[in-house]
Amino acid sequence: MSQSLRSKKATSKSGDGVLAVTPPEIVKESDAPLVDHEKIEQAVRMILEAIGENPDREGLQDTPARVARMYEEIFSGLHRDPSEVLSARFHVDHNEVVLVKDIPFYSACEHHLLPFFGQAHVAYLPRHGVVTGLSKLARLVDLVAKRPQIQERMTNIIADTLENDLDAAGVMVVIEAEHLCMTMRGIKKPGSKTVTIASRGAYEDPDRQQEILRMLKLG
């Protein structure tokens, strides 16, 4: 299965013979499904056998197919480019911070494939009064969350996308999450939370960081 996306540049000839170049579009490498359901089903069947279960018993017969559909849903962000969600731009002449806080998310830790979940807080400082839609910040969090990963990488990808694609003058992303691999198994510390921060541009300044942390009541 190929996860890669490539950029295709379309060209066409107009009436006067001038070659026009249309904007690049993201196309799939092939028409094969992005998630291989058959492979997941075989794997889940093998795991059930390996733990001593009978995958043919009534309650488990449909489980491999259910898990395949679930993986397609919860890992759907693997095959998408985060910058696609920042398409809405408005010029509002607002150059102060925009913060959307308490965005709930569910992701999966890449070490154990168990959920980690919590709240993301996304702040940015517009450049030249250009902002994006508020919902797009939550869409960005959702897209990036739907991948197997570690929390630090999730935090950094969200910050980098806002800095590079929105051309924000500053970005600060704070994520607070509970990792089930730390609470329901292993070290078993229910209630423990992991906080990660990624700051870019103007928010690399500690005073500005404090401003956001105060708004989040974390400072």
Ligand SMILES: Nc1nc2c(ncn2[C@@H]2O[C@H](COP(=O)(O)OP(=O)(O)OP(=O)(O)O)[C@@H](O)[C@H]2O)c(=O)[nH]1
């Ligand atoms: N830095 C970081 N670590 C994570 C994240 N999610 C899970 N982990 C850690 O990944 C580590 C994997 O450690 P290993 O020793 O390879 O695996 P393990 O034997 O299952 O470890 P334990 O969880 O300590 O039982 C654990 O310490 C997890 O707590 C994350 O988002 N960021």
Ligand SMILES: [Zn+2]
């Ligand atoms: Zn884990």
